Amino acid sequence: MKECRHVAIIMDGNGRWAKAQGKPRTAGHLVGSDNVRTIAIAADEMGIEYLTLYAFSTENWKRSNDEVNYIMNLPAVFFRKYMKEFLDRGFRMNILGELDALPSSTRKVLEDAMEESRNNTGLNLNICMNYGSQREILLAAKKYAKDVLEGKADLNLDEEGFEQYLMTDGFPPVDLLIRTSGEQRISNYLLWQIAYAELEFVQESWPEFTPDVLKRCLDEFTHRDRRFGGVKNV
Ligand code: FPP
Numbered sequence: 001m002k003e004c005r006h007v008a009i010i011m012d013g014n015g016r017w018a019k020a021q022g023k024p025r026t027a028g029h030l031v032g033s034d035n036v037r038t039i040a041i042a043a044d045e046m047g048i049e050y051l052t053l054y055a056f057s058t059e060n061w062k063r064s065n066d067e068v069n070y071i072m073n074l075p076a077v078f079f080r081k082y083m084k085e086f087l088d089r090g091f092r093m094n095i096l097g098e099l100d101a102l103p104s105s106t107r108k109v110l111e112d113a114m115e116e117s118r119n120n121t122g123l124n125l126n127i128c129m130n131y132g133s134q135r136e137i138l139l140a141a142k143k144y145a146k147d148v149l150e151g152k153a154d155l156n157l158d159e160e161g162f163e164q165y166l167m168t169d170g171f172p173p174v175d176l177l178i179r180t181s182g183e184q185r186i187s188n189y190l191l192w193q194i195a196y197a198e199l200e201f202v203q204e205s206w207p208e209f210t211p212d213v214l215k216r217c218l219d220e221f222t223h224r225d226r227r228f229g230g231v232k233n234v
Pocket of ligand 1: 011014015016033054078127
């Protein structure tokens with residue numbers, strides 16, 4: 001099998017899924033958060049090392065207060081239910097995004113999850129909260145500029161060097177990016193990290209995204225011809 005170390009997912013369609021069931025949008029987010037556990041376990045069992053999930057973007061603050069508050073409370077519910085199991089499985093939790101802007105209780109839950117799992121060497125379960133890729137790159141550029149001004153870095157920075165300023169420092173590049181629910185957009189997600197990723201857009205909404213659908217995506221990935229800008233080996 002072609003190596004697929006890092007899978008990123010834009011978990012779309014919770015709201016539409018809930019509406020189709022005659023339920024409030026928030027019911028979709030709750031089922032969606034439970035599905036994070038299901039898919040993380042499946043990904044680990046399928047040999048994926050890094051799973052990076054888009055839970056809340058810098059643009060998602062535009063939603064109703066009720067919906068934003070509901071999503072902000074989900075990490076507490078989620079980690080209360082599943083943290084022990086994640087630790088038993090050796091998962092390492094990483095949270096990407098600007099955590100300063102989150103409610104302090106949410107931030108604490110996320111920081112505790114990172115701290116408790118920091119010595120684990122199993123699946124890296126990366127959850128993006130208040131994340132936006134353009135902002136991530138801008139913040140990285142500012143950090144680099146500051147290092148230059150302070151004499152800690154020079155101008156001979158290459159791509160690999162720049163990656164150390166990103167929130168994904170130390171992660172391999174994304175091999176496969178999946179978006180659920182039929183939309184075909186990147187939505188400001190991991191723009192640097194997906195430079196050579198394979199893209200898959202599936203019809204299933206996030207609550208309907210089962211381990212079988214993940215397996216189907218990985219099977220499709222193995223049939224893609226990845227050349228990284230080179231020529232085909234014949
Ligand atoms: C997109 O569906 C989903 C979100 C913006 C929120 C995703 C959040 C989760 C799946 C839960 C996160 C889990 C943890 C542990 C924090 P949408 O609401 O845009 O759906 P729609 O396009 O049908 O409206």
